[in-house]
Amino acid sequence: MIAEKRETRIESPLIFEKSVPGRRGIKPPKAPDLDLAALLGSQNLRAQPPKLPEVDELTLVRHYTGLSRRQMGVDTHFYPLGSCTMKYNPKVHEVAVGLFADLHPYQAPETAQGALQLMYELQQDLCEITGMDATTLQPAAGAQGELTGILIIRAYHASRGEAEQRRVVLVPDSAHGSNPATASMAGYTVKEIPSGPDGEVDLEALKAELGPQVAAIMLTNPNTLGLFERRILEIAEAAHAVGAQLYYDGANLNAVMGMARPGDMGFDVVHLNLHKTFTVPHGGGGPGSGPVGVKEHLAPFLPAPQVVKRGEAYRLDYDLPHSIGQVKSFYGNFGALVRAYVYIKMLGAEGIKRSAALAVLSANYLKELLKVEGFRIPYDRTCMHEFVAQPPEGVRTLDVAKGLLEMGYHPPTVYFPLIVKEALMVEPTETESKETLEAFARAMGEVIRKDKEWLEGAPYTTPVRRLDEVQANRRPKLRWSPGE
Amino acid sequence: MIAEKRETRIESPLIFEKSVPGRRGIKPPKAPDLDLAALLGSQNLRAQPPKLPEVDELTLVRHYTGLSRRQMGVDTHFYPLGSCTMKYNPKVHEVAVGLFADLHPYQAPETAQGALQLMYELQQDLCEITGMDATTLQPAAGAQGELTGILIIRAYHASRGEAEQRRVVLVPDSAHGSNPATASMAGYTVKEIPSGPDGEVDLEALKAELGPQVAAIMLTNPNTLGLFERRILEIAEAAHAVGAQLYYDGANLNAVMGMARPGDMGFDVVHLNLHKTFTVPHGGGGPGSGPVGVKEHLAPFLPAPQVVKRGEAYRLDYDLPHSIGQVKSFYGNFGALVRAYVYIKMLGAEGIKRSAALAVLSANYLKELLKVEGFRIPYDRTCMHEFVAQPPEGVRTLDVAKGLLEMGYHPPTVYFPLIVKEALMVEPTETESKETLEAFARAMGEVIRKDKEWLEGAPYTTPVRRLDEVQANRRPKLRWSPGE
Amino acid sequence: MDYTPHTEADLKQMLERVGAKDLKDLFRDLPQAILDPPLDLEPAKTEAELMRHLRDLAAKNQSAQAGFLGGGIRSHHIPAVVPALAARAEFLSAYTPYQPEASQGLLQAIFEYQTMISELTGLPVANASMYDGSTALAEGVLLALRESGRMRVAILKGVHPEYRRVVKTYLDAIGAELVTIASPADPLPPETGAVVGQNPDFLGSVHNFTALAQAAHAAGALFVAVVDPISLALLQAPGEYGADIAVGEGQPLGNAMAFGGPHFGFMAVRADLVRQLPGRLVSETTDLDGKRGYILTLQAREQYIRRSKAKSNITTNAQLTALMGAVYLAGLGPEGLKEVATRSVAMAHALAEKLSRIPGVELATPKPFFNEFAVRLPKDVLEVRAALARRGIAAATPVPAEYGPNLALLACTEQHTEADLDSLAEALREVLE
């Protein structure tokens, strides 16, 4: 009854549609009258000003505040997006970042000792946590960390005269897409290794592909099914036996941080996603940070600069003759580094270990609850920080996701990893309470018990309902145009 | 159709209902083991710890973030609440306040020269804007400013031996409730002066009440109908002729700030609401700030301390032998003062005048639009920053307000001033665009054209619908209790 | 730079529509003689210019963060989550929740706040907030006089001197009398309507007010307790020792010191005093669909209904800062608050110990004391405060002479470390040499 009475859901006009010619928002200090044509060359000036929105400050505020209210985040909803570690991002991190906002990358290092010390200590701490010998903080995200790591491996092989010989990178079929994409960007041929019935890399298949042509194996451990690769030491041995390097995709480090170190597992290179494991806010898709740690033998190839300590002073060392070069301007996403630093200092060794263990406990607990609700668990054993579930036969994962939206939950990752049909990849993280997991499990159960019509129509009360993806792909409309 | 499908609107549990025994949120630095009973006296210790919520930090964040999403504000909605000046509060003010957060009121004044300079300059600027000779920044809000002002007037009369003689304060019947309440708190008898047919104070009635028994007249100008008291100079003359003081309630200064100064109108005392005219955020109902400006002859009675400048140094002057005393601890709501200071420095004289004029223009424009939509304007002449409207015969103001909520607008002030039946007091402010006013007028028009059933049931999609006020008054439930 | 959105075209159309020839014409009702006066203000600044000016101004201040200044305002750690949540734009930019359907967020937060204050004070009803501790006390005293029908107040000297000054102003206003009594054991003056004590008192001493409250009641007066909210994690709640009204300053609960404000005051009372309460009150109720909701209630106490008969003139109160207090309390929980209090106590006692070893320095607060104490210094306190400040330490709040000569207050919080105490002790030793 109420429904008929309510006004239609409010449309959200574009900022361009709120624009009024001549309206002003923020005003900069007055510019003197200049003969720009004379100063800059009339042939260099643009003919038409860019058609940016013309809005006042209040309209600006209402617009973006309004948009934020059409958005779910960890701070508003449980957000068990598998492979993404959507844990709580402590508010104190944002305050910390503010203390270091006004530093220019080219200012005299004597005037940035606090920032350099922070980076230096973070390099050390990340080595300690990963079991590696040296770290670069430069990569801007996980995928760039991957590229950096693979290029380091390539440089290493080249330094041993094996650049031509080693042309293949092995990647399990459960791997995240960025792994094969990275290997391609580094000029390698990618070979996919099938997963065995236990969800782990098929060791025999792997061994069959191993040989002097292999540059690296890229593994995620726990893998994207949330399962620990139990034969990891054996894999490492096999890889090293043929001269291949073992690469650790750290997207899932949250499961084992502090509890087991990639370095100790036999990995030669590891990248971290500071925006996952180390609570840099995900920001709607970045900016993140993807530091790379390496074992001793790979250290000479790290990107320049490195932060070093000489006596009591910290400085940037560019003198790395074997470096793969630079992967990003300046020193990486410093603001993200501050947050990771703060996180590590707050938790200490015990807090880090405990957080990992509770991430694992939460996932296992939720897995048990979902089983009772009727979900299938294709690989049902002790999982790590996440697990993959499937809805009961006849229910589509997409519908489960959309139904969850209606129930006030952000859905898990769907249809990934590709090797599980109708996959729901659930990562609750260690910062969610037992009651939240229980309520979520109940909602999941309710959703799959809804009738087909309801499910296929869901969600109903979100700012928009299901969107036409096909139309967007066929006739993408990628910008607003004046006169619309 | 959609409505039946959607899940019931989500209930919002209390933070206490999210509490779990033993759960921890923010942890302070570890306290050493202490024998508290020995140290503090066992008879002084409490028997039971307070039952505060026990929640983790993420639950805390989700709780209050969730509450904020069940709340309208100027940043989310047009909010034309008459008498409240809900204009845009610039974001830069919040940054400014942060620069002065860590100062203790009792720190050495030599170490707070920046803060004192700011206060000193603000005192000067407020004098300039109001046409007064001295200002106190101490009062915490408008109502406390009123009390301060009236006590200053009382002290003044007392200094002339007229304390006993002057026992009456005159207040128009259109006045805000805090005016008579203030006069009572200052021990005065309140006499209400009726408004004339033009909505202004009935000058003859006023004159009839004037005499040696009158301590003060409290006026709001423009008054709460949004009308300028055109005979103000005459009123001032009449007041002063019988030795009464003229008090200016500055809640409506926004209409005339910079364009006309209460001091020039003949007022002896003025309070300002920095949270209205000078963009201190209203904060859901404070904290505000209510500085009081006075003419020369009243300056000796201001509260202590005053900020003074001696040479190049600023200091707090407590040596005010005729002061009415202190009305609030320390020096007032300093954080609010920072915002007002910033606002004045940003706008300068021209910006202040222009803002007032545009507040007036907006109100008049909206008034014209609402007339066309069918609203009645009981006093239809050029209004100032606000005006009072009435819905057409047969439509209740309450229903209009609730209908507006459903349309996505915060309603105007309703049923005030008391002298207009079914009053809707509309104050759009100068920071709202022409299009916003137009859209609002259309919505107002739509609402009054809705059928009765819709109107009386509105709102429908707000977090709650109409609430039972009678129940709350009869059996108030003022706190949560354990075991519920 | 102003914040008006109007373009030239807007102006023209709007002026035309309202029948004014220009902006000044809108002020045609005003006496033209006083219209549009010249204003001697600094030229307008842009935000960029302003921020540089403010940074310069701020550079003339010295932070008192983690200092030892006491006297009602203290440098506790403010958890980052507190301002982050309170600063949500919807909270910041709303006003008094007269329209409950639009304001459930704030109303629920206030209802929760009322519950927390009630829990802390051990009294069943708390209002939505007052301006600060001093005015909360003044209003509490007025309430007691309304209820008792008397016009005399007895206040212990241990009550913060600024609070006493504010109470005096409010009592002068209605012609009531304020009598200061030196000790809780002193006899009460006749016809006293309210007795006021502070715990811990201004110099930091902890009291048990059970006897005083009884004495007050026996004399027909109400007992008003001024309390520090953090101390209530450990100390007896006012409700436990018979206070009828409890008030206090909320700053220590997650509010920045901010040179003295804005903070908030809290007030809690016996159940039967509820209709005497000043200020806002939020009640639970239900909506048309039977759903739970929150609403302002018992508004007949307030100025906008009762006008000259209202319980107080208070209108705008201190909602946002009270919200910060609530977030702080909920964030710490009972255990966290207890730890803050305990560590503050521990540090204060350790500091007192260290300082009293300095020649010429004497502990002046009678034991037991809580997180704050006074010392008698062998040198002018203002000079000592300034000298410590030059060494980067904010400490030594000057105590008014009525408490004795050359006294300085020192407050500790959970922020302090042993090293901080040592630095202060060392600096003080130097300064006194």
Added chain:
Amino acid sequence: MDYTPHTEADLKQMLERVGAKDLKDLFRDLPQAILDPPLDLEPAKTEAELMRHLRDLAAKNQSAQAGFLGGGIRSHHIPAVVPALAARAEFLSAYTPYQPEASQGLLQAIFEYQTMISELTGLPVANASMYDGSTALAEGVLLALRESGRMRVAILKGVHPEYRRVVKTYLDAIGAELVTIASPADPLPPETGAVVGQNPDFLGSVHNFTALAQAAHAAGALFVAVVDPISLALLQAPGEYGADIAVGEGQPLGNAMAFGGPHFGFMAVRADLVRQLPGRLVSETTDLDGKRGYILTLQAREQYIRRSKAKSNITTNAQLTALMGAVYLAGLGPEGLKEVATRSVAMAHALAEKLSRIPGVELATPKPFFNEFAVRLPKDVLEVRAALARRGIAAATPVPAEYGPNLALLACTEQHTEADLDSLAEALREVLE
């Protein structure tokens, strides 16, 4: 202190339910030899302790706010509204908007951002953001090679040296060649697939790349322009001079300098290159009810669909910092951006004028230049930078020797005043004496 909510009771029940005897038991699949190693990290801190530590650390830095350091990062004023809006918790704590119904806020904001970048660059399609300017360039160059089917890139020496280094890393990875050319007039090497120029160039000079773009096209190559977004308020848009791809660094648009990051890179291309674009793209579409909405589109370009055949491995990009850029652009509008640019230009020219009057100082950037220029100093640049820093002025970015000896970059922004320029000139005079 960690952020886990689990009580002892929770732990017990959960462990029981999952059939583990303790937390360590959950790791039973791991090789026990490597489990639970000792970790040499500092002991955990509470938030209060941490903040004090961070303030100490921050005190070891000197702010470069309103300084003159150039080289790709500049101290423009950041309007308060920009971080205030971007920091809304919903934006901060969301991830890639794979679920569009839950993410209309971000998706619409990205769609608007794409439009703004398209407007600035004069090219019809922009993606949702890249990591930063340097990697945006690297990806732009890869795109050009994909499109041209060639393996050689000609890059002007005027392109930021760090960007060139990054491009080299990315080209090395696929075995493509990077050839540096000194001037736009120089002949292009054979079989070039991409020609790259920066405007204004690293030393600040303004170019007209029309001829170069034509030459590139004539040679079968794509022209990639590296541009400063603020300069585009005044200077020809890349689309106007025939660029196929435009990239740049977004920091000047409302992002803090932050010691070099995080910022964002932007990328815009010709319409027919859209299916070659790396990264996210948002399209308008409609929902089941016919309502307008926004959604990620053309995902077949991306790694999670195409894996080793993807256009790039980029996954997480720089959404929040790009959002700040969008808020900045919308807040200033075309007029505001023009004023920022114009005043920056004016200040830079005034500064160049003042500095070139100092004996031994020589303007080293060919005119016309924009808001940044190089001077040749009669003294070691690192020493000068340090000496200026000691005088509280952040200035004199050292220029790599390949551009000539003893060069320092100086950048001006709208924040600067005549007085700032004079202070710098005076300080430099002193330092050089």
